[in-house]
Amino acid sequence: MIPAEHNQEYYKALLEKRSEYEGVFYVGVKTTGVFCRPTCPARKPKYENCEFYETAQQALLASYRPCQRCRPLSHPNHVSDIVRQLVDVVEKNPEKRWKQQDFKNLSVDESTARRQFKKRFGMTFVEYARARRMGLALKNIRGGQTIIDTQLSTGYESSSGFRDAFSRIMGAAPTLLADNKILKASWIDTKLGPMIAIGDEDAIYLLEFVDRRGLEREVERLRIRTKSAIIPGTTGPIESIESELSQYFNGKLTEFKTSLCLLGSPFQKSVWEQLMRIPPGETRSYSDIAISLGKPSAFRAAAQANGANQLAIVIPCHRVINSNGDLGGYGGGLARKSWLLHHEKQSPSN
CATH class of the missing domain: 1.10.10.10 (Winged helix-like DNA-binding domain superfamily/Winged helix DNA-binding domain)
Structure with a gap:
């Protein structure tokens, strides 16, 4: 997370949608669970609900997901079609562990994806997908939430869907923990x-x-x-x-x-x-x-x-x-x- 002495400066830049801060910081919004670019057009959160990060990876590991309004990882003016496509695919199934065959199924060259993500975000695509996956696992750890609270806040409509996701990430289904x-x-x-x-x-x-x-x-x-x-x-x-x-x-x-x-x-x-x-x-x-x-x-x-x-x-x-x-x-x-x-x-x- 960014040092606290910069928070007021970055919050002011967020309120004013100052484009010169693009790439300097990302803001995580506690109330919505998303992270945004400085110029996001969405309604601005209160200062106490903001957390500021130097990189997208830090925001992902802090459990925030990319904002659908400003699309911090897939803005058309900044990234390629491949990057936008892969970011969207990850959001549809953020717990997925990516394998070589998955890239072939999307007709995407794995080395190209790695290179383009590294150039734009300072991390490879696999590192991005892992950060998103780990962010989900760390979300309830960070907040100390109960299993049911986590299920609701993560957006799973069924308990079975949540158990499957939890198992893929942390290795044990919640219903089996007592044993x-x-x-x-x-x-x-x-x-x-x-x-x-x-x-x-x-x-x-x-x-x-x-x-x-x-x-x-x-x-x-x-x-x-x-x-x-x-x-x-x-x-x-x-x-x-x-x-x-x-x-x-x-x-x-x-x-x-x-x-x-x-x-x-x-x-x-x-x-x-x-x-x-x-x-x-x-x-x-x-x-x-x-x-x-x-x-x-x-x-x-x-x-x-x-x-x-x-x-x-x-x-x-x-x-x-x-x-x-x-x-x-x-x-x-x-x-x-x-x-x-x-x-x-x-x-x-x-």
Whole structure:
């Protein structure tokens, strides 16, 4: 989400339909669940009902759908026929997981769709479709809504239609939840964007930024591995990690105490334990991690274990960099990794 200091400026631009702000921001309207371009002709919402985003992907992951009036992702003056066609198809079935055959059925070249979406929106078509799908799954998590409330607000006329959609997205039908182990998922707002926390009454299992690449697969692996259903809600550990994250981002905490459940191989767990021993404000290389484990040649395996971490920030994989000093990779994005390292070096708690 855009920093709060810009909100008044962008709201004024929205009221005045100022075209020079096209592409600078998108606005999500809480009361309608849609997101719009700055020049949308629809009746303007109240300020308190607006949320502003830098990219369409952020708005999609925040559960907003494209406005049918201003069509922020398919305006004729801005995009090609292919993009407009695909955006419309996604809206007809936003839970769909796209496969190669689906493009052939529409007589659309997959690489062309990828290239045109990337050029116009900064994300591929598959990334757009995933963001729309995940936005639906995160919608009730974000608001803490009950299953029936979610069914109504999502626009499903029948409970069976909603159950099917819920199952495709989160992996378990609501009517079956009582028969399974249940993990609860909650939306946590942070200075670096929203995160999703998943846990039970004993520990946190997953903590990731909602726009992390591959998040959907992570959630699916977690659900299968724990044989659990994942539903909106909160638990003691989730409330604890939310409080600790607030203190962390305010520079008042460097060591997390919330209970964690580490799901991984013995080697992966040993790598994660080494990560948690890296002092805040310091960094290590993958080679350093391998050496600390007594396996100096296992630096590639250490890098893979680092990337498999499902507990962002708490297990500080952002403190691992390349041997040459470059930042290396980070699931949450290199901009966040750089911010976190700088934040920890500047924190008064160090």
